[in-house]
Amino acid sequence: MIAPKVKQVTSVDVAKAAGVSRAAVSRTFSNNGYVSETTRNKVMAAAKGLGYRVNYLARSLNRQRSDLVGLVVTDMDNPFRSQQVNDLSDALLANNYRPLLIPTAKDRDSSQIIDMLMCYNVSGVIITSDTPPEAIFQNCIEHHVPVVLINKLAQHAKVDRIICDNEKGVALLIKEFAAKKCQNIAIISSKNYSYSIQQRESFFCEYAASENINIEILRPEKHCYQGGLTAAQSLLNNPTLPDGIFCTNDYLALGVIDGLKEHLGIEKITNIAIAGFDDMPQSSWVSYQLTTVKQTTSIMAKHAVQLLQNRIDNPEQEARTIQLDVELVRRSTL
Structure with a gap:
């Protein structure tokens, strides 16, 4: 029947x-x-x-644009990225847009992402991934779809950006390391390209030199928890340990702390000053209490949606870049 x-x-x-x-x-x-x-x-x-x-999809056929905004992201296992996406989603919903989450991977064909964005007639795209193929936002521009990049190097006359003040954050940390009389600091960076990671490494080397601090750079394959564990093992293989460690993001720092704790114990690790960057939620946990630099994801999200809305209203305006302020968060590791 x-x-x-x-x-x-x-x-x-x-x-x-x-x-x-x-x-x-x-x-x-x-x-x-x-x-x-x-x-x-x-x-x-x-x-x-x-x-x-x-029926928002039906409505989009009449308007030529839906209420959807594409969020192109990667590294969703990183708690900081998850918080960032959550705040971006909240900001979009508060402005009557609906987030369309599109996770990316290094081996994913960028044409698939472009097809998804165009087929849903998105009103705009926010890209947070570390290595977005240029083809994605170039294609969006060709189709007059507004794009906002977060913490990315790429620049275009019609693409707006939000970047974290990495230099200020590093300067704040160098001041703390110097106050602790640290003379030998290991920088935990990454082989996997990231605009933010690369900037923080470069600024730290520059500011450390001005303070006559010796630097050793370790670059595990990825800037994640596992990368931090790998870096910790490399440090343990050295004849002497550094008196300070700067991790270019908190996710690396948590791996470094756990890796060192496992072999040295809690008492010995307290003799090493450790700092991260981002202030992801886990950094404040009792087992870490990581000193770090905070970039507020809710403020970042608010600016991103404002830039997107301004670009929708004024598609021919000059590209804008907003620098997001940072602040030092002191905890027990430094």
């Missing part, structure tokens, strides 16, 4: 049930134009009673 086809509830049905015009229903759900509180309540009550849902 074939089940009877269920009639889809439309905005016309809601308008009749609420005793209002179809335009009033449209304004209620699009947040476009004035709707009195009484009318809004009538529409929402009627919609709930009928089980009405706005």
Whole structure:
């Protein structure tokens, strides 16, 4: 027996049930134009009673653009990245956009990502991944889709960026290491390219030289927890340990701390000053208490959505770059 086809509830049905015009229903759900509180309540009550849902994809066919914004990300196993994506999603939803999460990987064909973004008529794209193929945002530009890059080197006349003040963050940490009389510091960086990681390594070398601090650079394959464990093992293989360790992100730092703790014990590791960068949530855990530099992801997300909205409203404006302020977070490791 074939089940009877269920009639889809439309905005016309809601308008009749609420005793209002179809335009009033449209304004209620699009947040476009004035709707009195009484009318809004009538529409929402009627919609709930009928089980009405706005078909945003159908609406995008009429508008040529959906309410979707693509979030192109990588390294989702990194808790800092997860927090960043969560705050970006919240900021988009607060501005009546809907996030479309597209995780990327080094071996993923960028044409797949481009197809997904274009097929859904996204209103814009925010790219947070460390190595986004240039083809992604170039293709978006060709299709007049606004793009915002977060902590990325790539520049374009029509692409807006948000970058963390890595230099200020490193300067704050160098001051702390110098106050602790550290003379031999290991920098834990990465072979895997990242604009932020590379900048922090470079600035730290520069500022350490100005303080006559000796530097050793270790570059595990990836800037992740496992990379930190690998770096810790390399340090343990050296004849002497450094009196300070700077990890170019917190995820590396947690791996370094655990790797050193396993072989040295808690008491000996307290003799080594350790710092990270980002202030991901786990850094404040009792087992780590990592001194680090905080870049506030909620503020970053707010600026990203503002840049995106401005680009949507003024597509021909000059590219803008916002530098995100940072602050030192002192804990027990330094």
